[in-house]
Amino acid sequence: MNEKTVILSTTNGTVAMKNAHAANEVYAASLLNSVSVAKEILQYYKNETIILVCSGSSGGFNVEDFYGAGYFIECLEKYSNEHLEWMLTDAAMASHQFYLGKDNQAEEVLLNSRVGRKLVEMGHHHDIQYVAEKDTCFVVPYLKDGTYVIHKNLKR
Known part of the structure; x- marks a missing residue:
C-alpha cells in the first residue's frame, strides 16, 4: 500500500488548533471519526476536562460545527x-x-x-x-509537541 500525506489547512480550524496548542492534548474530530477520537480520549484521559472548540466559518458560528460537537458529546x-x-456547559x-x-x-x-x-x-x-457519514474513518488526528498533526490509524 502506498502511504500518502494529506495536509489540510482551513481558515478557522487550523487557527483553532494552533491556538489550542498549550492544552495537554489537542485532537481533531468530525462526524467521520468521532467514535475513534472519543474512544481514544476516554482510554487515556480519566477525570479530565474536555474542551470542544467549534472553529466556525469566516470568524463566526456555523451549524455544522455545532451539530458535530453534539455528536461528539453523544459519542463520549x-x-x-x-x-x-x-457536567456540560x-x-x-x-x-x-x-x-x-x-x-x-x-x-x-449540512x-x-x-x-x-x-x-x-x-x-x-x-x-x-x-x-x-458517521464513523467511516478510523483515524485519530492530534497535535504532537504543538507542531505536527499525526494520524494514528485504528482498526476496529
Missing part, C-alpha cells in the same frame, strides 16, 4: 466505560440536544447550512454526502 457519553456524569448541552433532535439528519443539516448551500451551488453536493 455512549462509549464511557464507567457511568460518568458529564450550556453551549455543550445545547449542541448535544440539537444533535439528538436531528440524529439521523446529518446530510440535511446541506441547509450557509457553507453547505455554497458548496451545492459550486457543484459539491457529493462532498457533503461524504462528510455527513
Whole structure:
C-alpha cells in the first residue's frame, strides 16, 4: 500500500488548533471519526476536562460545527466505560440536544447550512454526502509537541 500525506489547512480550524496548542492534548474530530477520537480520549484521559472548540466559518458560528460537537458529546457519553456524569456547559448541552433532535439528519443539516448551500451551488453536493457519514474513518488526528498533526490509524 502506498502511504500518502494529506495536509489540510482551513481558515478557522487550523487557527483553532494552533491556538489550542498549550492544552495537554489537542485532537481533531468530525462526524467521520468521532467514535475513534472519543474512544481514544476516554482510554487515556480519566477525570479530565474536555474542551470542544467549534472553529466556525469566516470568524463566526456555523451549524455544522455545532451539530458535530453534539455528536461528539453523544459519542463520549455512549462509549464511557464507567457511568460518568458529564457536567456540560450550556453551549455543550445545547449542541448535544440539537444533535439528538436531528440524529439521523446529518446530510440535511449540512446541506441547509450557509457553507453547505455554497458548496451545492459550486457543484459539491457529493462532498457533503461524504462528510455527513458517521464513523467511516478510523483515524485519530492530534497535535504532537504543538507542531505536527499525526494520524494514528485504528482498526476496529
